[in-house]
Amino acid sequence: MDNYNLPESDNENKSNEKDLNFQERRKIRRNRKVNFESQLTYFQESRQKEQKSDSEKKLSFYQIVFLFFTITPLFFSLAIFLSKTIFKEQLSQIDALQQSQESLENKQQDFIQETVSELRLPQLPNTSTSTSLFNQYTNNNLLNQEDNQDIYGQLQQNKNEQLDKVVESIISLCQKSGLSTKNLSITLLDVNIGVKAGYQSEKLRYPASVVKIFWLVAAINYLPQTDNRAEIKNNIEKMIKQSDNDSSGYVVDWLTNTTSGEALDSAQFQKWSEKRKSLNKIFSQQYGNLDITHKTFPLPKQNYFKPEGRDLQLRGGEIENPTRNKISTDQTTWLMYGIITNPGYIEAKRLLTTNLATFDWKDSSINYFNPVMSLFGESLPTNIEFVSKAGWTTQTRQEVAYIATRDGKTRYILAIFAEDPAYSKDKTIFPAISKRVFELMSNQ
Missing domain, CATH: 3.40.710.10 (DD-peptidase/beta-lactamase superfamily)
Incomplete structure (x- = not known):
């Protein structure tokens, strides 16, 4: 049926529907655009965060390497110092033990001589x-x-x-x-x-x-x-x-x-x-x-x-x-x-x-x-x-x-x-x- 044959009131209704549909579609397109922009923004922010995280990781790795090469020699130096100290103490203990042993042997011989004579x-x-x-x-x-x-x-x-x-x-x-x-x-x-x-x-x-x-x-x-x-x-x-x-x-x-x-x-x-x-x-x-x-x-x-x-x-x-x-x-x-x-x-x-x-x-x-x-x-x-x-x-x-x-x-x-x-x-x-x-x- 041709619209031209419809009554005027019907034509107005049709026109109103067209206007409404246009506005809704426009709104939908606008919403889509907003959603797209939001997603794009979110993606960009996420990307930036990932890049920042990678940068921080790289920085942390370099820091660890730096600390390793800085602190390790200190530990080695400390270990060497402690080893020398302990070694010296052990030598001192060995010397003291040897002296004690010699003293004991001398004391034993003195005892034998004294006992034999007394x-x-x-x-x-x-x-x-x-x-x-x-x-x-x-x-x-x-x-x-x-x-x-x-x-x-x-x-x-x-x-x-x-x-x-x-x-x-x-x-x-x-x-x-x-x-x-x-x-x-x-x-x-x-x-x-x-x-x-x-x-x-x-x-x-x-x-x-x-x-x-x-x-x-x-x-x-x-x-x-x-x-x-x-x-x-x-x-x-x-x-x-x-x-x-x-x-x-x-x-x-x-x-x-x-x-x-x-x-x-x-x-x-x-x-x-x-x-x-x-x-x-x-x-x-x-x-x-x-x-x-x-x-x-x-x-x-x-x-x-x-x-x-x-x-x-x-x-x-x-x-x-x-x-x-x-x-x-x-x-x-x-x-x-x-x-x-x-x-x-x-x-x-x-x-x-x-x-x-x-x-x-x-x-x-x-x-x-x-x-x-x-x-x-x-x-x-x-x-x-x-x-x-x-x-x-x-x-x-x-x-x-x-x-x-x-x-x-x-x-x-x-x-x-x-x-x-x-x-x-x-x-x-x-x-x-x-x-x-x-x-x-x-x-x-």
Whole structure:
């Protein structure tokens, strides 16, 4: 239909619609333009931000590089300075340690010399009127004394028939028990009259833990010169009261400034062994030849269950037939006599004393060496003074003891070393010997 034929009012409506549509479209175009401009502006701003961020990143990178090359040398310089400082301190500590070690060695040597010159244990009574092999064999080496088969018959001493009979009674008791006396040594000293009797008493034999009384005397002499007394005294006490091998090893190391360890080359071992042998020098001037340089094994805390390394070297490198500690029953009796008569060794006497009235030697919970069971003290009255040190291995049995009644009428020292597995296995022989000797000595 043609619009011209429409009424006028209709034409006006059409015109108004056209005008309205035009305005809307214009508005829409304007809005689109605004939106486009807004988006463009946003895009431009975003682009600017990204460019700025990239610029800042580049700047941060350059700053890091700059800081790295600036600060790193400072750190290196500081590290070098600290290293030099620490190195100097370490050198100073090493020098101080070396000086301390040298001082300790010098002090040790001074102790040895002082002890050798000043240690004067009382001699056995009546030695001036007896021919003592202590002096006769002082300048002989250990091997020669060991090999001398006539040593047993060369003792010319004051005779005491009653004391000799006691020793003969001991020998007879052993023989009747089916035990050989070939490797047996006995020393009996009557403290009240100052006379001793013996059987093979100057023969050097393996002492087992009896050697610890020699280390005890040396330690007591040296103790006032040391600083770490508490730990050392604790080890000394355990060495005697419990016969603890780890503690005795500690005492030996402390006395000689040595340690156990791997084998040493010839030069190092020579120096190390001389330190160990300083123990012999302490006693040799008065006691003659002896060897008390070897630790007692096993040492469970140090994981040494047999001699190894330098300790094995000291024994000649032999396990089956090694060089071992060697002392005689006479020497042991002499030392015990010094301990009980010299006020300077009252602490040693205390450590060696067992109160038979209060010590329950039958207690099965005792987890250390029992100083009474199967030994001298087992068969003795409980109301006596008993000062002793014993040793026992699968091949030997040894003991030295000072035994005295409370009234002082009976006082004697008995030392017996038996290097025979039969004595080691026989748990009754030492108590039987001790009982007989006490009865005979009490009736004199």
